[in-house]
Amino acid sequence: MDLSVVILVEMLYAVASLVLISAGLAVVFGMMKVINLAHGEFMMMGGYATITAVNLGVNVFVAMLVVAPITVGLIGLVVERLVIRHLYGRLVDTMLATWGLSLFFIGVATMIFGNTTTGISTPIPGFSIGSYQINGYNFFIIVVAIALVIGMLVILKSTRAGLIARGTMQRSDIAAALGYSPDRIYMATFFCGSALSGLAGAVLAPLVGLVPTSGGAYIAKAFITVIAGGPSLVAGLLSSAGLFGLVNQIFTFAISPVIGEVALLVSAVILLRLLPQGVTGKFFKGKL
């Protein structure tokens, strides 16, 4: 009984962390049709921003939820103005340029922080379920992921900015004709996407040892989740993260973490073969 509760929590946690690591990429891809392969490095920089801030004496939650997203968002803004802006509409070129950026950021982080693993400890104590102890921080990640999804839904559905964003997503030319500069909207979107990546990196930082190449571990997963999700932003993210998280944890508990990862990847291949436009290309059409 206790064990099944533990497994349930771990599954929720797996889904939540997939949502977190994919959200930034999903926003940028969904709105701008730009695949940011430097997404993992944005997360890595979020982690380093958090650790640096904590070492400077900032409260750990402030560092994670405020400092890291703003820092990485600003870096994203610079990247958008200098590089991405010139490449709109050229999907493959943006992928290559952001791939270059990802290598560049790894190099910069190595020169600043070195390759020695760093990290901070989790700010939330352990938690017992019956005779089991589990990581209390899991709950924090689940809560942050839920808040993130609700926040995205509320902003997209009931604010003016969300309306403009949805309009641009569907027909950017019409939005432009109505007087909303796509350039400005894309800039804002990229800022938000980068900030979300930074947030994800920051929130996950206490769980993992951080090195400049840490981003590589996330990018593939995030990329797969977003593409498999398909065109709808929130519904796609939730459905593919839910599916992959579940598959991953079932195989992890049944066999081993490696098989869990492989099962996730195999299910992604099968899914894309059956639904080449992603889950929401077929189901939940027209949803957010």
Added chain:
Amino acid sequence: MQDRMGKDVLMTLVVAGLLIWLLPQLVSTYTLTVLIIYGMLGFSLGLIWGFGGILCFGQAAFFGLGAYTYAIAAINIGESTLPMIIAILVPAIAALLLGAMMFYGRLTDVYLGVITLVVTLILFKFINSTAGPQYMIGTARLGGFNGIPGFQTLNVPGDPDAYIWGDAYFYVCAVIMVLVYLLVSALLRSSFGRIAVGIRENETRMSLMGYDVAARKTILFAIGAAIAGLAGALFANWGEIVTPGLFSLGQSAEIIIWCIVGGLGTRSGPILGAAGLAYLKFALGQQSLIDNTLITGLILVLFVLFLPKGLVPAISSLWKVSFARRSPSRVHQARRIRNRGRANG
């Protein structure tokens, strides 16, 4: 048409001969060998991406598969001829299956990228977790993260004790590279090659014209994989060890960067891009002022922004521009004639 083809072959042979003669006097043959191998790897992606429009994020998978197949077969067989052949066939067959799955499923650009990326990741994760003694193929241990060392390296066919190594191995690799280059050139000149370019330009148009697009893309993909596998087998012989790093995303990234820098849609671009950047990396290992990853990344970003077509097309168009200044009308006329010749087959 026939005449130009003869000229092209002659040109290739002369240039290659000159390079094979000159370069060993500047760089050690051991380093040159690996530059040629990387050149071949870049060439394999340059073929399927530049001429077939298939952006494969996992070309390293076929490279690694070739290297591993060679190592495993060489341990089991103990003579290098058959393993070399198997090392070309296995990646080609893998690519046939994967390609058929993707192209008959009508997957394009991003989705293709994801699938190839995922397959590379699966292979990498699998090979990386085979350290245990239960993972054996014949008498070869897969070795996991540590890779497979100590297999039979290239020998004179039929004589397992006559190793080909050092300078001789360099010349073998160079000759193989030239052969592959000529074969691919012939392929591109054939109707298959020109239809492949047609598919790259407009897939719908070609399928409406009655060509089986999926089958053609699958075959082209498999040819690319076979070349990558050959490069992998040569690499295994050169390094005398194979490690899972061959399958890594970093390796795939490098191949893509080589193609971009060298120039897509040209035959020589990816080869020069690969050899040039690999030499740069080797040379940079002797300094520690600036992180090498940073430089690689910067090069890629700058190329995408300012020279998206790559070095070789940029240089040749520069050449054409200065050439055209003297007699613009004649060049245009020549190009028109050439195009017409091409359209007529």
Added chain:
Amino acid sequence: MSLDRRAFLGGTAAMTGAAMLPSFASAAETIKLGSILDTSGIFDAYGKPMDMAMRLAVDEVNASGGLLGKQVEVSGYDTQSDMALYSQYAQQLTRQDRVDVVHGGILSASREAIRQTMRKTKTLYFYNVLYEGGVCDRNIFINGVTPAQQVEALVPYAMKKAGKKVYVLAADYNYGQITARWIQKFVADNGGETVGLDFFPLDVSDFGSTIAKIQTAAPDLVIAPLVGGAHLSFFRQWAAAGMKDRIPLASTTLGVGNEQLVLTPEEGNGIMVAYNYSQQLDTPANAAFKASWLAAFGDNSNIHETAVSTYQGVKTWAKAVEMAGSLDRDSIIDALETGISIEGPGGKVTVDPKTHHAVLDVHLMEFEDQRMKVIETLPQRQPIDTQSVCDLAASPNDNTQYEIQI
């Protein structure tokens, strides 16, 4: 890091050595020591201090008059954590620079990538890292501890402190697999029971499900030979789940890259380890070593076990050259095979003539406030694992890495 004159000269000497044409450096004037280490890329946390240790040892040798009246010159290459570059630079060192000895290699894969080149070109090779054991090759001398040396000391101590039921979590590669086997053997020998065994590839960083599994098995002790940055998250997640005070931990790898400095005291305190070196070793040799490191590089917090092994390796080689009185490879090997010892920062290091491995002092330690407190020193442990398969005196032409069957 502040640069002083000596480090700067050392660095520039290496750079010119690498950049100049081979004909420029004349072979007769200096003795050439080749070094091949990852000083950038993901393994540089190991490689950088090893490079510093190698240069420190060479500087000390030169300051005391060099070897055979000649100065030692370093040809150093950075392999950027890329296995292909190991093959390339090994060729460069042996065929173009024609060095007299090569020190280096970090991962086992990197050692295997260059070992045959060294053998073919008859270049003496020193590998100065703890590793899985079993290499039997007359041309190589190995300075690090092997699993049996560590585990034989660690397991009885940890089991006495914690209990008989042991759960093993190991890195899924050669080293982890073999170490796990030795742990199982010594647990059984000491009357205990291995209740669980899991392997993790080096990129796994999420251990939530594993921590739940361990609790289901309810062991008295967890031994975790986990390796690298991603695996460090296990120790963090273990502490975050509040398990640290319930089940004690031991490791054969944590601390080799100075991981005790990354874990907070709450996460690290009490973890039991066994190595050849700790910065907290209270010996005159270690104090002198730390002082000269401080003088050379301005900061000695980055000294770790593999750096010390490298230092000891260079010193062992230097002693053998003096003893042989020539640079001939076979005379140096003969000198080493007399079983010479040096007194290093980690204790006495003796060459085992039969296996070309090292007989070393192993120190039992516990993490305490980001330090490795030495509990007990077990002097002169034999590399029993490699000794059981390798006898170079009987078969000098052996050239295999044995997988030791237990």
